[in-house]
Amino acid sequence: MIMDKAKILERCNNLTRNTLMETLNIEYVDLGNDFLIAKMPVNERVHQPMGLLHGGASVALAESVGSAASMIFVDIDKYEVRGIEISANHIKSKREGFVCAKASLIHKGSKLHLWEIRITDENNQLISLCKLTNMILPK
Structure with missing residues (x-):
């Protein structure tokens, strides 16, 4: 990874200001080379x-984490x-507590990224299973 983990998480969390992610209190908490x-x-x-x-709300969480994950793997400039x-x-x-969404990379192409997003609760029980396809476009 280009930057260290803390800086990448801080960058992801800073991008949520004044967005749906802030409204839903979504916080990016961990990452690795493929998640x-x-x-x-x-x-x-x-x-x-x-x-x-x-x-x-589960789908918004899934798309948020999968899209942010793709942004980590491309040059956003x-x-x-x-x-x-x-x-x-x-x-x-x-009904209550919290859920975590882990976006795991299935395919990283130059134009498409495919993610599996597992949403689990604090007891590691599977709540939702999602799949997200992102297109990578030149600016």
Whole structure:
């Protein structure tokens, strides 16, 4: 990696100001050579009317962490990242606590990145399983 872990996480978290990620309290917390992890609290801000984690909030978390992960692997002065497809399977419901989304790289091409995003709770129970395809475009 070009920069150290702390600087990359700080850069990712600074990019969330005044965005949906800030509204949902998404925080980037860990990364490695082929993954990025973000954390989001589960509370009334991300509930659907039945008091459960909204599937849309889970998908927003997944796309946020997968897109940020792609940004880590490209020169953002030369390239832009665009999510072009996302799919999600919601496995288990969640009412409170937090969830973590780990974006793991499946394919890193020059024009497309493919990510698997596993959303788990604090007990490492699988909540949602997502797949995200990002297109890498020259600026």
